[in-house]
Amino acid sequence: MEQRARKQRIMDVCSEMSSSKEFPKLTRPFDQIPNDELSDFIVDDVHRIIYCHIPKVAGTRWMSVMLILTGLLKSSGKPYTDPRHISSPIAHNPSNHLTFDKFPQLYGSHARQMMKDKLKNYTTFMFVRDPFVRLISAFRSKFIRPVELFYQNYGKMLMRTYGNVSDLPDTVEEAHAAGLKPTFQQFIAYVLDPKTRRNIFDKHCRQMYRLCHPCQVKYDFIGQLETIGTDAEQVLKLMKVDHLVQLPRAYTNFTEASWVRDWYEPIPTERRRELYKLYELDFKLFGYPKPDIVGDEETTP
Structure with missing residues (x-):
């Protein structure tokens, strides 16, 4: 029910703002979003998952999870199996992830259609946080x-x-x-x-909607940092990877509301x-x- 409410809220706000001249880019078609504004969409073709990364919303932990799921990054010749063993610089290194902004080089004129096909057929998720x-x-x-x-x-x-x-x-x-x-x-x-x-x-202070484009992308799961414990369990089960990886707990205290x-x-x-x-x-x-x-x-x- 919480997920339905979160998704419905986004639909309502996007619909309300679609006629507003104040935020003209909010509801523009997906095809009009420049490639460099899609660099936060991380793709796992193995498990058919797309994660939109927002800095300062448990991003390092989720990017580490994505590295394990894709199996693209190896240590001593073997894929990582524990997100806690992946350092922040490794997790955030763009060369370690397949992201939408790389699609034009990979797929040429078919890049944008490939993005849309994957968004339609893969499980998509993002995590948000109180903006202040x-x-x-x-x-x-x-x-x-x-x-x-x-x-x-x-x-x-x-x-x-x-x-x-x-x-x-x-x-x-x-x-x-x-x-x-x-x-x-x-x-x-x-x-x-x-x-x-x-x-x-x-990006660490850019608006979340400018990073993940929720009016153009219909997310299967929208998590919140404030409820990350239960939300992480739910989304990993939804993606059917909860037996493969768990989101590690934070080692430092979160900023308190x-x-x-x-x-x-x-x-x-x-x-x-x-x-x-x-x-x-x-x-x-x-x-x-x-x-x-x-x-x-x-x-x-």
Whole structure:
């Protein structure tokens, strides 16, 4: 019943928005979605499964599960059998997965039809998360921890552009040793900056509907991180692979929904409302309530 409700909600929102000029790309035909926007669809031809990956929604664990199911990745000449033995860099390496954006090279002019055929005949699933909590998780994992790639690509830019910090160390280790880290307020300023909302909007904070296109793809299963224990069991049984692999439990604590007020309270109310507007479709499509921290729009008498 929960799955029916989740699917029906998506259908209702997509139908409601189909005539809206505010989100013209939301309900465009599947054929009009560029190939580079389909890179998160991971295909397992062995078990006829398609998983749409959303960063910061147990993505590493699900990508590890997909690697085991496809059998494409081997260790010491043998396929992996335990997702816990697959490191995050291996799980996230694009060369280890068959994804839709590779289809044009593989199938030429038949690529798009092949995608549609597989979407129709394979079991499709995705997992979602409260959008505001997902943003906190993205910030915590990429900027509070010393991640060199994100420091070079984003951290320096965040502190220079939104923090007016000019003299920055060369490496993330040096920066952290000097107490130089982007703040959550700077991160939110980046997310809200109109210049970043186009193509350079990093996937860790890109809207979930822009990654998995739920108005164009009818998913067989829509899981939520908040109920991942039971949802993971259900989807593995649905795909008839529960005897082959299990989703490993997380080794670190999830970002808690109760933290939302603490993290967002220092951000001005108007900016919180802008942020909600940016992720409003994710809240509506996937059934997450509007956060109390956003408040109601003030009306002029």
